[in-house]
Amino acid sequence: MVTEMKAKVVYRELLKEDLVIIRLVPENGMPQYKTGQFLTIGLPIPSEKKIVRRAYSIASHAENRDYFEFVIRWVRKPLPGRVTTELFYLSVGDEVSLGEPTGAALQISDKLPNGQKDNRRVICVGGGTGLAPFIAFAKHFHDTNDKREVVILHGASYVDELSYKRLLTDLELESERRGRDKWNFRYRAAISRPKEYFNRSWNGHVGRVESFFKPDKKTGLSPVEEMVGEEITPDNTIIYICGYQGTIDGVIEFLGPKGFVTEHEKKPDGSFGIKYESYG
Secondary structure (H helix, E strand, C coil): CCCEEEEEEEEEEEEECCEEEEEEEECCCCCCCCCCCEEEEEEEECCCCEEEEEEEECCCCCCCCCCEEEEEECCCCCCCCHHHHHHHCCCCCCEEEEECCECCCCCCCCECCCCCECCCEEEEEEEHHHHHHHHHHHHHHHHCCCCCCEEEEEEECCHHHCCCHHHHHHHHHHHHHHCCCCCCEEEEEEECCCCCHHHCCCCCEECCHHHHHCCCCCCCCCHHHHHHCCCCCCCCEEEEEEECHHHHHHHHHHHHHHCCCEHHHCCCCCCCCEEEEECC
16 A cells, blocks of 8 residues: 655746756655655546656755755656656645655665775766755755765756756855865766757766766876866775666766676675666
8 A cells, every 4th residue: 555645835946848846845744764765746647537656856855854855857758757747737835645755775875884984985976857866965964064075976968957056066165165174075067968059158077977987098087086186996985876777887887897886786795886776
């Protein structure tokens, strides 16, 4: 039996015609959950005369007891998503059904297999709306005064799909202002279609987001290694990935030769350097 709760839309920000941020408040209060989890949103679909549910990553962090936040893309080809289409027609005050928060794939690793605290650098790789759980990561690390180095890499096709650019840029500026010994955060974005007219203003990294891990032929260091100032290894870095399977495979292809293995393929001592969740 599916356990559900009713929730109301309290905020809706249309970033572009097919990208929206919404906030939902459960009628009986916020349940306990862990940063990095997802839940299902259910809506009645008139053509099917039933409630249809779809899973969405939670972009708000567990310390936020006010609302759930989601960033949602309306994919219309080859066929528009049924639940997503209905979500785009919702207004503040409308009601939806929510499932219980669940999912362990992207829960933050706080301890090593030997029981010691995991102080490794955290690199989050989000493709498109796969950025959502890492917005939760950033807010969690910030609000809990975590001293780990945090890097968020976001990939999008178009500049106006960089949904949380302002927030993430502000978090990096805060890191520079306060000092990295107090808050160590970096954010970089990649645009995969730099020659498109709508991207003419872009002067940042170009290519798919996994290309941040592609080593330079001369230096042997990747763009992300140049940024953090050292080679990344499974001993000093843990990678979290959320996006299409192609993005996940691309990151693993670059990191495999460095000794990184996924949580599903742990080493004999139980260690791993990559956690991921795919969608689509």
